[in-house]
Amino acid sequence: MPELPEVETTCRGISPYLIKKNIQKIEVRNHQLRWPVPTTVNKCINQQLTDIQRRGKYIIMECEAGSLIWHLGMSGHMRILNKEKTPNKHDHVDMIMNDQTILRLNDPRKFGALLFAKEPKLHPLLANLGPEPLSEQFNTAYLYQRLTNKQQSIKQAIMDSHIVPGVGNIYASESLFRSKINPKTKAGRLSKIRVSILVESVKSTLKLAIEAGGTSLRDFSQADGKPGYFKQQLMVYGRKDQQCYQCNQQIKHIIQGQRATYYCPKCQT
DNA sequence: ATGCTAACCTGCGCGC
């Protein structure tokens, strides 16, 4: 579900309702997410939530005592409630603010996470992430260097958060289509020119998706409950055997690293 | 070091 654009959309949706307010209570109905939710999250109780940031697919909520680190996994989404409502199935966590605004996490598959860290940037999960794809640090020189000698396919390489975080299964296929790069190409064999095209495609694809509010396939929805609309702009993802919008060739579906990849065998070489 | 695999968990759509 949520890749960078969906997480970014979530952050933008929830921030106005939470920032500068005090956290009154964190109600964890089910601690068994990707990792057990630690009791240390309660260090944020009675603290002001000063800022919300995104790092890759992580959401970081900052308080003076430390930060809450959230991840939406495959199937998570967050919702803002302005008054108490009976929790539904898979509503695992509520964060209740001093004005009774509630942030509610729903995650059927429980691959998401809620953790606490005094210094989130030093947390093992965040410390080794690659540069943000929409930042200057994610550029041709950087990516070309990281791909040098890599035997792995370029699809798998750009889905590696230690190289660049935030690019998941949808946007990997979409970015490669826009770059005209075959997803099976060994990462280390791409020319510098093609790497530069890929860098720009990753950035533009993510930006367009953010503008559309993300992609809603199954469970993803924004904090106000509305879906994202980027699905209508997907060029290859989920389009197995359908015609390529550019050349009418049939879109191919292959499996790479246990994940579905979609591409146009004629446009992407 | 690098790269592959299984594993975590629930729901849904499809074919029979």
Added chain:
DNA sequence: TGCGCGCAGGTTAGCA
């Protein structure tokens, strides 16, 4: 209708 199967937006741990 119901059942079993395959598949789904992520990521780490563990092993070769």
